[in-house]
Amino acid sequence: MKKGIYTALYFAVCLLIITGIVSIGYASEKMSHGQTIIEAIRITQPLDFCGEPVPLDDPDVKERLEREMLVSLDNSDDIILWLKRAKRYFPLIERALKENGLPNDLKYITIAESSLRPLAFSHKGASGPWQFIPSTGTRYGLIIDNDIDERRNIYKSTPAAARYLRNLYSMFASWTLAAAAYNMGETGLRTEMTMQRMDNYYKLYLNSETSRYVFRILAAKIIISNPGKFGYVLSKEDYYLERPYDTVEISNSRSVPLYIIAQAANTYFKIIKDLNPEIMHYHLPAGFHRISIPQGAADGFYQRYEKFLMNEMP
Numbered sequence: 001m002k003k004g005i006y007t008a009l010y011f012a013v014c015l016l017i018i019t020g021i022v023s024i025g026y027a028s029e030k031m032s033h034g035q036t037i038i039e040a041i042r043i044t045q046p047l048d049f050c051g052e053p054v055p056l057d058d059p060d061v062k063e064r065l066e067r068e069m070l071v072s073l074d075n076s077d078d079i080i081l082w083l084k085r086a087k088r089y090f091p092l093i094e095r096a097l098k099e100n101g102l103p104n105d106l107k108y109i110t111i112a113e114s115s116l117r118p119l120a121f122s123h124k125g126a127s128g129p130w131q132f133i134p135s136t137g138t139r140y141g142l143i144i145d146n147d148i149d150e151r152r153n154i155y156k157s158t159p160a161a162a163r164y165l166r167n168l169y170s171m172f173a174s175w176t177l178a179a180a181a182y183n184m185g186e187t188g189l190r191t192e193m194t195m196q197r198m199d200n201y202y203k204l205y206l207n208s209e210t211s212r213y214v215f216r217i218l219a220a221k222i223i224i225s226n227p228g229k230f231g232y233v234l235s236k237e238d239y240y241l242e243r244p245y246d247t248v249e250i251s252n253s254r255s256v257p258l259y260i261i262a263q264a265a266n267t268y269f270k271i272i273k274d275l276n277p278e279i280m281h282y283h284l285p286a287g288f289h290r291i292s293i294p295q296g297a298a299d300g301f302y303q304r305y306e307k308f309l310m311n312e313m314p
Contacts, residue, residue: 040230041069049218050103050175054202061202068212068219073230078115080234082220083227085116087239089129093158100162103175109161109182111220112213118152118277127151130161140164143278147285152277155292176201176214184210245275246298248291250305255283260312264305265293 043065047054055061072079093107113131114120126133128151134144140160142150150156168178171186180201181189189210198204201214223230250261261284262272273279275292284291293301 037070037073041066041073043222047218047222048105049179049214049221050105052174052176054218058202064212064215065218068215069222072216072219072223076232079223079227079230079232082111082115082224083232083234084238084240086111086224088242089116089154091242092155096158096162100159100166102162102166105217105221106162106165106175106179108217108220108224109165109179111224112216118154128157129154130157132157132160136164147280147283148278149280150278156278172199174199174201179214179217180204180206180210183213243275244295245292246295246301248293248298248301249288250284250291251288252284252286254286254313256309257283257312260308261291261293261305263308264301265297266304267294267297 043056047056089110090107093110094104097104097106110116110129114129116129118129120129120131121127122131124133127149130151132142132151137144137151137160140163142157142160144151165178165182168181168186169175172178172181177189177199184207192204192206193199196204227233258272258279259269262269265272271294
């Protein structure tokens with residue numbers, strides 16, 4: 001009896017598929033307004049990166065962009081997190097870019113680099129939302145040692161990234177090339193440009209990661225700029241908002257357990273770690289520090305801090 005039922009269901013589903021009532025397959029997956037994914041990745045409007053036109057009339061450029069669009073759209077969970085996190089982090093990135101006179105499109109680099117994850121870490125030793133390697137981070141003023149890694153703090157690493165990108169643009173006179181240099185290093189890119197006698201990113205033969213890099217940024221820009229086109233409609237309540245905080249200054253002659261700072265801030269250990277991702281371990285090392293604490297907790301913080309410090313570390 002059960003076998004007969006399953007057989008009937010099987011043939012019913014097959015009939016629905018054949019008649020087109022149920023569609024399967026990647027190419028026919030529906031996006032918004034009933035369009036297919038193939039229709040969604042067609043770029044018919046002019047596209048630019050930081051004001052520099054993308055040569056979509058070049059078949060190779062079109063193919064490379066469509067590949068990154070498909071790869072991105074095949075990871076819907078990532079896109080949802082992009083959109084949610086962007087609401088939290090893009091405003092501060094946009095402010096830093098504007099203050100440095102830089103194009104707004106550069107914010108999408110953080111999507112390609114880390115999907116806006118503060119604790120992102122690569123096998124090459126790059127860290128943070130902007131994925132600085134240690135030497136570059138140190139060169140642009142970030143503290144990186146066994147106890148503190150400011151690459152992980154978006155409020156501290158973003159101004160450093162803005163300065164770095166501005167310098168890259170001054171070297172290459174092109175934001176597209178500046179982005180490529182951000183990925184592979186200015187020396188490596190300049191070497192390739194010299195060897196190939198070419199100063200156009202789209203016509204350079206580069207390593208696989210860098211040859212895809214600008215297209216990954218462009219895919220993020222296209223999707224995040226118009227998420228509804230691709231079926232992503234979020235309500236106001238869906239977004240992750242910027243965490244409000246106060247800043248306190250602490251100067252200590254010896255390391256201090258973070259739980260003491262948390263108690264003084266009327267909160268708990270995890271919140272202090274979340275607000276200060278640059279602190280690597282369980283203690284704040286000796287020295288001068290600016291620490292973020294929950295908004296409103298600065299009132300009376302120092303009195304509580306001294307009290308808990310005396311009780312716990314006589």
